[in-house]
Amino acid sequence: MLDQIEATILATLQTVFDQFGWAGVFGLMVFENATGITPSEIILGFAGWMLIERHALHPSLIFLGGAYAALGSAIGASITYWVARLGGRPVIEKFARFFRMDMAHVTRAEEQVHKFGTGIVLIGRVIPGVRTLISIPAGLVRIPFPKFFFATLIGAYVWCTLLIGIGYILGHEWMLISQYIKQYLPFILIGGLLAVSGYMVFHYRKQFSRLEME
Template sequence: MSSWVTDLIEHGGYWAIALLMALENIFPPIPSELIMGLGGVGVGQGTFHPAWLVLVGTVGSLAGNYVWFMVGRHWNEDDLRAFVRKHGRWLTLDVDTVNRIDRIFDNHGQWVVFVARFIPNIRTMISVPAGLLGMSHKRFILATSAGAAVWNSALVYAGYTLQQNIDDIGQYLGPVSLGVIGMLVVVYIWRIIFWRPKED
């Protein structure tokens, strides 16, 4: 994966970074760690300016997350509860959990979205409930942008610092990502087998 990402960044510059970061948040298999890490290597080589790199990476992250946020906005809470009552087993989700998540978003939604930016896989999925549970556009944009800016800055710094070892880093990203996905599949199957809904 890293070879074509590297080629695209080399030829597309900032535009490629923005595009890849948007796609990373729509199709998570493209890891932001690789994209912004390679951008950090480019900073060390004089190809990118760190401030501009973080800015375009953050804009791309926001664009990708906003797609899923708008998907969530096309539903409403009553639709969600009806769906969960019918298909909750496959989501290992019941109405009681939906109600608790709703209360969390009402009170701490911006912090949930902000913190989620640092958690693989969750960073994309959190955008759907944020939209579905009625989080305002302004709060979502601010929380997502702030979290993405911090995360992207850390990745750029890591890439810049470790530029001499980027080949070694790249060879571990794939196996680690597959390991995380495999673990999530096992957890999901376990929950499907043993999960029981609460009465609502």
């Protein structure tokens, strides 16, 4: 049964990639981040093999593919953000029952976002199991949308580029991607921290320049 489901998913992804290429990756990432249903590890690992390695294309396309996927991720996450921001906890609780989401986790994440702000949104985008969840507390806390979108885009780019790159390197064995993610999770987190640091430097330098002009 599971093998049949897996075969169906892969056949669907292959059809989408054959017909739409990276635009298909973009659309799938919008859906994945808005619903949390389709795992990005499968989408992006398969894309790294099928759209780059299988056609013997230059590996620099990994970074272009990461941009397509990151933009789709940010747009999909924005949908979840606005649902949470406009609907509040009552709407999220209804969705939680539908998607079997633990509200206790949402509450804890909300506390972290309240405490650390945009930085926790950025780093949350590179942590498996937190990536799609982090948009909800960000919306509930009402983090300014431009800051949310920018932080999400940066974090998503790190995550998506990494998965596409691993899929490219593994080739036909791209389905081992989950094992590699567990093995290299510390490096992923370091990448996330570097992204956070870069964002904070950019943000505070911009604020400092604005104060000087005043």
